[in-house]
Amino acid sequence: MRRVSVFNRTRSILFDVLVAAGVAGLTGLGIFMRETPPATMALGYAMAAAVVVRRRWPLVTMAVVGTAALLQVILFEPANDPLPYDLAVLVAMYSVVKYGKHLRDTFLAAAVVAIGIFLEVVRHPHQPWLPLTLWYIGVCGGVWLMGYSMRNRRIYVTTLEERAATLERERDHLARIAVADERAAIARELHDVVAHSLAVMIVQADGGTYAFDADPGQARQALKTVAETGRDALEDMRRLVDVLRGTQIEPATDEARTQVTLDRLDLLIERARSAGVTVDLAVTGAPARLPPAVELSVYRIVQEALTNVLRHAGTGATVRLGLGYAGDAVSVSVVDDGGGALTRTVAAPAPAGGHGLVGMRERVNVHGGDLTAGPSGTGWAVDALIPLRAAAAAA
Numbered sequence: 001m002r003r004v005s006v007f008n009r010t011r012s013i014l015f016d017v018l019v020a021a022g023v024a025g026l027t028g029l030g031i032f033m034r035e036t037p038p039a040t041m042a043l044g045y046a047m048a049a050a051v052v053v054r055r056r057w058p059l060v061t062m063a064v065v066g067t068a069a070l071l072q073v074i075l076f077e078p079a080n081d082p083l084p085y086d087l088a089v090l091v092a093m094y095s096v097v098k099y100g101k102h103l104r105d106t107f108l109a110a111a112v113v114a115i116g117i118f119l120e121v122v123r124h125p126h127q128p129w130l131p132l133t134l135w136y137i138g139v140c141g142g143v144w145l146m147g148y149s150m151r152n153r154r155i156y157v158t159t160l161e162e163r164a165a166t167l168e169r170e171r172d173h174l175a176r177i178a179v180a181d182e183r184a185a186i187a188r189e190l191h192d193v194v195a196h197s198l199a200v201m202i203v204q205a206d207g208g209t210y211a212f213d214a215d216p217g218q219a220r221q222a223l224k225t226v227a228e229t230g231r232d233a234l235e236d237m238r239r240l241v242d243v244l245r246g247t248q249i250e251p252a253t254d255e256a257r258t259q260v261t262l263d264r265l266d267l268l269i270e271r272a273r274s275a276g277v278t279v280d281l282a283v284t285g286a287p288a289r290l291p292p293a294v295e296l297s298v299y300r301i302v303q304e305a306l307t308n309v310l311r312h313a314g315t316g317a318t319v320r321l322g323l324g325y326a327g328d329a330v331s332v333s334v335v336d337d338g339g340g341a342l343t344r345t346v347a348a349p350a351p352a353g354g355h356g357l358v359g360m361r362e363r364v365n366v367h368g369g370d371l372t373a374g375p376s377g378t379g380w381a382v383d384a385l386i387p388l389r390a391a392a393a394a395a
Helices: 002-028 038-051 058-075 084-099 103-123 129-214 214-243 262-275 293-314 343-344 355-366 390-393
Strands: 278-284 318-325 329-336 371-375 379-387
Touching: 002 084, 002 262, 038 084, 058 084, 058 103, 058 355, 084 103, 084 129, 084 379, 103 129, 129 214, 129 355, 214 262, 262 293, 278 379, 293 329, 293 355, 343 355, 355 379, 371 390, 379 390
Parallel strands: 278 318
Antiparallel strands: 318 329, 329 379, 371 379
16 A cells, blocks of 8 residues: 555656646747747746646645746737746646645636736737637636546545545454454453362362362262363363354354353352352242343353352352342342351451452443442452343343
């Protein structure tokens, strides 16, 4: 694109130089059986020099050419008018009409040429004024109309180019936004899957190690839970890899992304209980089939909240898990008592934020909901509200 721009600019400069050279040549050579008076050649060369910058400074070119033409009228006899280099007047007018910044510039150029036509007709009283006037108006008017047509075409092409550039920038911007959103969604999924699964596996592995000699049956059950959790996590990881590899046509809404439903919530609670956390589930309202994206968000919020209980409160904590169904919203509440083994041995309170809380807020914000998280007595509370109407509209 840059090479094309440089080529076009160089071509335009060379063309203007050739036009100026043509005006300079007409200044010094005889044409149409006329000879340019030597005393007027300086005016012709001034016009030729002005033509070189006709694209960049069209009004300056018109001013120089018009002034030189006026000096020609004032200082010299009209015997040989119009002189060959007076063609520069038409070139200057055409340049103003085509390249002028404002539309009024085109009418200003027409007014200057009209004054020149009037002076030429007055300077030749021996010639019939009507045919001479019509001839000048026809030639100059034709050049003006041609310049005006080219101006409109240039503006139209420039508008199309600017529109295409704007659309390209918007497309790239939207693509970057889409990529950022997709990466954020994948990061949330990856964090939720890995964090929860590893938390459960670590707790079970530690428990199995402690119970290996004293209670082999409990140790085997812990290892079985580790294996099951690992297999489920591996399946979730495979889905994410499919998304990253682009095998999903629409990763943000594809069923492979949202196949996790609340039907798996019992299994999630059972794993938390097997890890040593007491979970009491309370459901209010009539359970309804939620949109797949909402079900995924609710599931991940509960998963992340239980993971945080394992990480920051530890085994022995009690969690009150509440799901509330209303006509236009679904609510999630996860509150722990802070009575786990880690809370009893670690004096520092649980951190107020992290990737997990950020991910939960992002999930809720996507649906236009609200999430609050913070200390609750000796424990921690997470409350989320997701409006179903906004979620359905987003879907």
